Amino acid sequence: MPCTLKVTARFGLFLVSVLLYTNPKKRxxxxxxxxxxxxILSLLWGASFYFIAKSLLFFSYEQIVFFRVFFAALTLFGFLLLKRVKFDFDWKLWLSFLVMGILNNVIPFLAFTYAQNGITASMASLFNATTPIFVASFAHLLTQDEKLSxxxxxxxTIGFLGIVFLLNPHEKMVVDVYKLIALIAPISYAFAGIFGKILKGKDPIFSAFGMLTCSSLIMYLFFHTAIHAVNIEQFExxxxxxxxxxxxxxxxxxxxxxxxARVGAxxxxxxxxxxxxSASILGVLFLNEAFTPTMYLGMITIFIALFLIIKDKK
Known part of the structure; x- marks a missing residue:
């Protein structure tokens, strides 16, 4: 593993270790x-940015997002059949799935996939890491039980400073549009996290299936022309x-x-x-990406911000 990746991995794992093992009373x-x-979960989610980068070599961002949500919905459908989960067709529930599909799948998937036309997988994963910062901010404004300490x-505050480092405005304060689009994803995830409380008590896998099914329908409705443009050669x-x-x-x-269910939120x-x-390791090793000094600065700042936010959780 290159030296730069060792520094990245060690710093992240160090903060995780601190969260896990310090302060015996709150261990x-x-x-x-x-x-x-x-x-494993972090590897799967980190790999998503690698898979997007590889897919963009042959497909447009709309095609990638449609196939992503469609095949994922089919996979979960098969899983639900095997588990013999009862399907709920209440229209209010599916309306919630529609909203969650937009906030948790369609908007962030489109934002990250489009953004990776202009930024690296490593950079996209760092923007993804800002999600809890937006969750904490919006929860304070939109809920009564999650006020800021x-x-x-x-x-x-430190987290938003890290976001500024990631945006890294060029001369005359011009920010790369791809980075701004990538920032839409964690903001949408944050709203999804707050709205998603409405699904509390529902079977989570069925909820995920419902969201992805609605996302597939939305993607086909708005991007059917691009989806139908896929040719036979591309299927290879x-x-x-x-x-x-x-x-x-x-x-x-x-x-x-x-x-x-096992360890809590x-x-x-x-x-x-x-x-x-995981995203940076895959990006540097297999996509020949560079991890720049400003990315390190942004990563360290965001990790410290996440550490403070998570440590504050009761």
Whole structure:
């Protein structure tokens, strides 16, 4: 592993270790099996940025997102059939799936996939890591039970400084449009996280299937021309899109909800530190990407912000 990657990996794992093992009275207990699942989940989500980069060599961003949500929905449909989960067709529930599909799939998937036409997979994963910063900010404004503490305010402030480092405006304060588009994704994820509370008590895998099904319909409705433009020759290169759908979306959802039930939402936030590490390793080793000094500065700042926000969780 190149030296730069070792620094990235060690710093992220150091902060995770601090969260897990410091302060005995507030120690985060996590069995080795659960921690291994956490590492697998971070690898699957980190790999999504690699799969997107490879898929963009042969498909447009609209085609990639449609096939991603469509194949992921089919995978979860098969999983639900095997588990013999009862399907709920209440229209209000599916309306919620529609909204969640837009916020949690369509907007962020389109934003990241389009943005990777102009930024690296490593950079995209760092923007993804800012999601908890936006969640904490919006939750304070839109909910009554998640108000900001002094520690969270400090974390959010440092986090937004990290975002400025990532945007890295050029001369005359001109910011790369691809970076701004990438920033739309974590903002949309944050709104999805807040709105998603409406689905509390519902089967999470069925909810994921519902979201992805609605996302597939939305993508086809708005981008059917681009989707139909896929030719037979392109299907030879579909494997990375299929991997993106099955492993980094469908299976990742199953792992996510399994871990959520086992360890809880706060401990699961540790995956935020690990995704940029796995994405950067894949990007540098297999996509010949460079990890720039400003990316390091942004990563370190964002990791510190996430550390403060997560440590503040009760």
């Amino acid at each position: 985060v207990n996590m069995e080795l099996k659960n921690f291994n699942l956490l590492l 002094k520690l969270k305010i400090l974390g959010i 290169h579909l494997k990375h899109v299929v991997f993106l759908a099955i492993f980094s979306t469908a299976i990742a959802y199953i792992l996510y909800f399994e871990l959520l 706060t401990k699961l936030l540790l995956v935020t530190f690990l995704i940029p590490i």
